[in-house]
Amino acid sequence: MTVMTRPQASIRDQLTDKLFLGMTPGEYIKKQITPFNIVAALILAVGIPITFVRFTQGLAATTNLTDNYPWGLWIGVDVLCGVALAAGGFTLGSAVYLFGMKEYHAIVRPAVLTGLLGYFFVVIGLSFDLGRPWRLPYPMLVSYGTTSVMFLVGWHVALYLSCQFVEFCPAIFEWLGWKTLRKWAVRVTIGATIFGVILSTLHQSALGALFLLTPGKLHPLWYTPFLPIFFLASAIIGGMTMVIFESMFSHRVFSRQIGHHEHENFDRLTLGLGKAAAAALFAYFTLKWIGVAHGQHWDLLNTPLGYWFLVEVIGFVLIPCFIFVWAVRRESAAWVRFAAIYTVIGIILNRVNVSIIAFNWNLPDRYFPKWTEFVVTITIITVGILTFRWIVNRMPVLWEHPDYPSEYERG
Amino acid sequence: MHTLHDFMLVTKGQEYLIAATFLILFSIFWTILNRKKKGHTS
Numbered sequence: 001m002t003v004m005t006r007p008q009a010s011i012r013d014q015l016t017d018k019l020f021l022g023m024t025p026g027e028y029i030k031k032q033i034t035p036f037n038i039v040a041a042l043i044l045a046v047g048i049p050i051t052f053v054r055f056t057q058g059l060a061a062t063t064n065l066t067d068n069y070p071w072g073l074w075i076g077v078d079v080l081c082g083v084a085l086a087a088g089g090f091t092l093g094s095a096v097y098l099f100g101m102k103e104y105h106a107i108v109r110p111a112v113l114t115g116l117l118g119y120f121f122v123v124i125g126l127s128f129d130l131g132r133p134w135r136l137p138y139p140m141l142v143s144y145g146t147t148s149v150m151f152l153v154g155w156h157v158a159l160y161l162s163c164q165f166v167e168f169c170p171a172i173f174e175w176l177g178w179k180t181l182r183k184w185a186v187r188v189t190i191g192a193t194i195f196g197v198i199l200s201t202l203h204q205s206a207l208g209a210l211f212l213l214t215p216g217k218l219h220p221l222w223y224t225p226f227l228p229i230f231f232l233a234s235a236i237i238g239g240m241t242m243v244i245f246e247s248m249f250s251h252r253v254f255s256r257q258i259g260h261h262e263h264e265n266f267d268r269l270t271l272g273l274g275k276a277a278a279a280a281l282f283a284y285f286t287l288k289w290i291g292v293a294h295g296q297h298w299d300l301l302n303t304p305l306g307y308w309f310l311v312e313v314i315g316f317v318l319i320p321c322f323i324f325v326w327a328v329r330r331e332s333a334a335w336v337r338f339a340a341i342y343t344v345i346g347i348i349l350n351r352v353n354v355s356i357i358a359f360n361w362n363l364p365d366r367y368f369p370k371w372t373e374f375v376v377t378i379t380i381i382t383v384g385i386l387t388f389r390w391i392v393n394r395m396p397v398l399w400e401h402p403d404y405p406s407e408y409e410r411g
Numbered sequence: 412m413h414t415l416h417d418f419m420l421v422t423k424g425q426e427y428l429i430a431a432t433f434l435i436l437f438s439i440f441w442t443i444l445n446r447k448k449k450g451h452t453s
Binding site: 275278279282283286289290293294296325328329331 | 418421422425426429430432433436437440441443444445446447
């Protein structure tokens with residue numbers, strides 16, 4: 001009897017320790033009553049019933065989507081912005097594992113986690129928008145639409161999500177104390193990263209390629225054969241700036257988990273990322289003008305949507321680029337963080353322009369999202385943040401696991 | 412522009428001009444980006 005009960009108690013203790021951070025369930029629940037959690041609970045209290053309505057009564061009950069506007073806020077923000085801003089995983093992964101920039105290793109795990117969760121919640125957001133979400137695995141299992149860009153996007157997102165999971169597995173196994181599995185996971189990390197970079201390059205650009213199918217619908221200033229290149233270039237910028245943005249919050253919210261040395265190093269890494277973002281923004285700014293020249297749409301710049309295009313290209317590409325340069329030269333990490341937030345807003349604006357504002361620009365009826373669409377988007381973002389916090393509070397994402405000090409440098 | 416040839420000449424000409432300007436400006440941009448402001452020694 002004693003032999004049977006002792007291991008059970010041990011497993012329960014381990015589970016309690018890992019899930020409730022060493023507290024009893026009651027203590028843990030009491031500690032969760034914080035202003036942030038109350039706001040999150042209120043958002044979920046509205047969002048969950050709307051989710052129920054969406055999946056029981058369909059898209060018409062919860063969206064303003066029509067045949068003219070089959071893609072709305074959920075695709076424009078949840079999917080297009082989500083994928084672009086989750087590019088930090090592949091950007092940092094390439095820098096560290098492929099280009100040997102080992103100094104950025106400390107921020108690879110948070111970047112991979114942001115990417116993993118970003119893509120996961122993209123799939124969640126996508127399932128809200130699909131008429132028959134249970135058919136999501138069809139491109140993988142039933143119907144091979146090899147001539148469709150959507151087929152490529154579907155496969156790539158599924159494979160890349162798996163790659164990022166593999167890249168994040170060492171942290172999960174360190175948390176669970178599974179040393180052998182962790183050793184194997186570290187060994188395949190480099191392969192998963194290389195495969196992930198290939199997949200990201202293709203599907204980030206493929207999301208832009210989706211809009212190549214809409215030459216008569218997308219405004220000529222945004223429609224260009226270079227759309228795939230624009231989406232990839234802006235996703236790289238989005239990835240870098242999101243890493244700065246996410247690190248800024250992580251270093252404040254999870255300050256206790258990060259050592260003093262890491263805090264000092266953090267500003268230096270931020271400046272390095274800011275420098276890379278400035279160069280990428282400068283190149284992206286030039287590419288945008290090559291797009292205008294390619295279509296010979298200079299005359300359209302002197303129209304209302306042309307002014308809006310200038311707001312996007314000058315206000316949200318060139319100006320943040322100059323702020324980055326100014327901040328890097330002054331060695332001001334705070335200004336680099338400001339420029340990063342500014343750029344993230346610019347990336348979101350670009351995706352919303354392409355998918356909603358400049359889309360069907362010549363139609364008299366305009367799409368504006370229903371309030372329930374906003375609530376679902378906010379709910380998904382909230383659940384994403386809660387999941388990120390849950391993982392970071394438990395797994396070695398921002399801190400080095402004491403059992404793997406030297407291996408951590410490599411994996 | 413009256414012919415397709417004219418259109419291609421103008422379009423490609425502008426694109427190459429933008430690309431060449433970028434290459435020149437980028438080298439200046441990179442120099443400025445990597446030059447520390449006076450007073451910052453680290």
